[in-house]
Amino acid sequence: MPTETSPYLLLAVFLVAALFFSVTPLLAAWLWARRYSPRKPGPEKNAIYECGLKSKGDAWVQFRSEYYLYAIIFLIFDVETIFLLPFAVAFTGLPVGAFIAMIAFLLLLVEGLVWAWRKGILTWA
Amino acid sequence: MDEGLRNELTKQGIFTTKLSDLYNWGRKNSVWPLQFGLACCAIEMISASMARYDLARFGAEVFRPSPRQADLMIVAGTVTKKMAPQVVRLFNQMPEPKYVIAMGACAISGGPFKQGYNVLKGIDRYIPVDVHIPGCPPRPEALLHAFMTLQKKIDAQLLTGPNRPRHLNADAPGEFPVPEFGEHDLVPPSNPNVWQPPVPKTVTEC
Numbered sequence: 001m002p003t004e005t006s007p008y009l010l011l012a013v014f015l016v017a018a019l020f021f022s023v024t025p026l027l028a029a030w031l032w033a034r035r036y037s038p039r040k041p042g043p044e045k046n047a048i049y050e051c052g053l054k055s056k057g058d059a060w061v062q063f064r065s066e067y068y069l070y071a072i073i074f075l076i077f078d079v080e081t082i083f084l085l086p087f088a089v090a091f092t093g094l095p096v097g098a099f100i101a102m103i104a105f106l107l108l109l110v111e112g113l114v115w116a117w118r119k120g121i122l123t124w125a
Numbered sequence: 126m127d128e129g130l131r132n133e134l135t136k137q138g139i140f141t142t143k144l145s146d147l148y149n150w151g152r153k154n155s156v157w158p159l160q161f162g163l164a165c166c167a168i169e170m171i172s173a174s175m176a177r178y179d180l181a182r183f184g185a186e187v188f189r190p191s192p193r194q195a196d197l198m199i200v201a202g203t204v205t206k207k208m209a210p211q212v213v214r215l216f217n218q219m220p221e222p223k224y225v226i227a228m229g230a231c232a233i234s235g236g237p238f239k240q241g242y243n244v245l246k247g248i249d250r251y252i253p254v255d256v257h258i259p260g261c262p263p264r265p266e267a268l269l270h271a272f273m274t275l276q277k278k279i280d281a282q283l284l285t286g287p288n289r290p291r292h293l294n295a296d297a298p299g300e301f302p303v304p305e306f307g308e309h310d311l312v313p314p315s316n317p318n319v320w321q322p323p324v325p326k327t328v329t330e331c
Contacts, residue, residue: 042217052214
């Protein structure tokens with residue numbers, strides 16, 4: 001018996017099985033809820049805050065765009081740490097070119113810090 | 126199905142069950158408690174969930190930090206009147222089916238602090254408690270026993286009919302009124318649909 005089938009047939013079978021396994025429990029749960037277990041929403045249950053205290057406002061809170069400064073400063077120190085550690089570990093085996101490249105990179109990061117310092121955002125307002 | 130026929134089938138190696146039995150079997154073996162403790166009973170609750178007493182044997186080791194994912198509220202400790210509204214609100218935020226174990230003398234009656242002006246005399250004044258555990262504090266074995274009692278209760282619940290539990294009954298409320306801070310006490314002092322004060326015994330003289 002020739003078994004000349006498309007290699008994609010297996011994938012199709014796999015897809016059908018995956019859909020069956022994922023959709024069937026959801027469908028069964030939905031049918032079960034419709035038949036036996038009624039939904040009981042309420043103002044307390046639908047509240048956004050779930051630590052026992054009364055909820056205030058809604059979940060769509062807007063943050064001030066000025067926080068980008070903190071993100072930038074965090075990034076400076078974060079990137080610095082990530083690259084400084086392997087640099088320090090491999091320091092004795094590094095050629096001069098790599099050393100100069102690393103110093104240039106560090107200076108670029110320090111320049112960002114200096115910029116933030118000059119802008120006055122390091123002082124607590 | 127006839128009990129005799131079921132026995133006969135079991136002897137032949139054919140397992141039969143009811144839909145409600147299957148449903149309850151699944152529910153009673155995965156009761157996830159809400160991770161919250163109020164006082165010293167919580168230490169015993171933590172101990173019960175750890176390796177020595179091992180609450181995981183009953184399928185209840187998954188303490189959920191959010192009421193949205195919890196099935197069981199273990200009220201472990203003294204409920205002050207300041208805390209009572211929060212406890213009721215947390216219970217309201219749990220999805221059905223939900224159960225309550227009142228653990229320790231304080232949670233069931235106020236315990237040694239019953240005379241205190243700020244202590245609630247039992248959480249069953251506001252929410253329906255399924256299992257009460259006495260003791261001050263109860264040992265972890267007592268909590269395990271309460272768990273087994275709750276599992277028996279879940280196992281006996283009906284799927285249909287007038288005696289079906291609250292979560293299967295569309296008319297039964299899923300939320301309970303949250304008490305407010307009044308001038309002298311919580312308002313209302315208790316939920317009459319959940320708790321009725323016991324009638325004091327009167328001795329009639331003849």
